Amino acid sequence: MSAAPSARRTEGPTLTQKLRARGLDGVTLLVLPCVVVAVALFVYPFLYGLWLSFHPKAGGDALTNYERFFSDPFLSKTIWTTLRLALPVTLLNLLIAVPIAFRVRLMKHQRLLTTILVLPITLGTVLIAEGMLFYFGPQGWFTRSLMWLGVLSHPLHIVHGYWGVFLSLVIAIFPFTFLLTLSYVTGIDPSLEQAAATLGASPAARFREVYLPLLLPGLAITFCLSFVQAFSVLPSAVLVGDPANTTRVISIAAYQAAFEEYDYSLASAIAMIMGAVQLVVVVVILGGRTLLYRGPVAAAKG
């Protein structure tokens, strides 16, 4: 490797050889550009934001922003508003995705159904919001069909409220949850289930005793990754929600602080609180995961 000083061939291993023995050679250096990008564009701004959040725009105590956030119910309530949307959406998506993934796993031609179920990824939250305003609106096909069938006597008030955001998030995030779940479900060796079936276990018991323990660690990761997406619900909360009140999520509060009040310090503080809440949920879920079975799921030898 050219970065090392000149090699002394006669006496002992050279610096290059010593470094190589520890796994540091030219190939390892390939990781550097990536680390530089991550540090410059993620770590540095993050630390800068943390620093900025302790330096309030109007001056004063370092914790002013945080005190303001937690003492002002208009701001602090956004944590609850966000969790009240993100947690049920993520859970519901997992509960829908698991049974469907189990069915799709058995299909011969999965591709078409998978493509249809993944379709909402291409829509993006903005198009889903726009579509929901139409479809679930008072003159939309959904309302019309239900009224025509006699299920409803008057239009439902789905859009411009909690349920509008809830549904649009379920639709937008489902493909992602489903793909990950399907990937974990198909990764489990089917012979494990066949063995249980041979021993006379009912389908419910096979799911409970064989699949669920193997699947839970993967589901925990799926939960975390889906939760991240549900947690930063900016567009749908504004477009199909009630952004001044029931769906004023924490990202709206952060956005308004930054780009409407131009108080980057408060905005950074809100962003940091948002990150902290998110990390607490991830740590709780992944921490619970260590209590579960962790081991090979693909092949059981022995």
Next chain:
Amino acid sequence: MFAARTPLSTRLWVAGVWLFVAFFVVNLFGLIGSVLTSSFATRWLGTWLPAGFTTKWYFAAWDEFQLGDVLWVTFQVVGSVVALSGLVGVPAAYALARREFPAKKAVMLLLLLPLLVPPVTYGIPLATVLYKSGLGGSLAGVILANLVPTVPFVVLVMIPFIEQIDPRIEAAARVFGASTPKVFVYVLVPILLPGVLAALLLVLVRTIAMFELTFLVAGPGSQTLVVALYYAVFAAGVRAVQSIDAMAVIYMITTLVWLIIALRFVNPTQIVARAKRSNT
């Protein structure tokens, strides 16, 4: 397979699951269909179907929202993000897959964090830094912001791809005297190409749809299609709703084409684990 002795409860459960899938798909198509129909409608108020059909909204949307410019910006942003995250991510994934070195755990954590923290959380400090350095609102700023989640994504998708390639193939090339760049160009690139292509196509779809980061960083001249669409819906009422829908349809088609191409290369069920299909 063994339908004859499947108990009733199981059959009811299976039927219930399929019924739910059907319900989901019908409503999904209804939702997309509403936007699609509206974008071709002349006038659509309080009826099942619009009074007439026209394609004029597409031309209207193209002029009103300067879609030509927006698409060109989107193309530049997505192209640069895909190329840069490939150039930075694939070599890093190779190093992480092949070498054990002291700080490897720390590097992996550094790459996982951007995927575990919501974009708005790091997007706001990042936007602040970019505006301070004069890059905020510019095309370069949008590209840089979009690299934050895509580079780790490429690395984490590529590591398993590279790990499954037998290192003896590279060793053989080295025995015959190939240097590291030559091994890369003549041995690794051809083997890795399917994996790289798959990862980059997913990056492409993600970047077209990435709303939060672009929204926080973009200025008037650097909006991608999804951000322009958001502003159009947000400021609805000024413009005809049909031209917004026409724009939404253009957006959907742009992502849909790439997603279908991506799904041809990537088996979606094998993202985290190699599936084992039994033929019994």
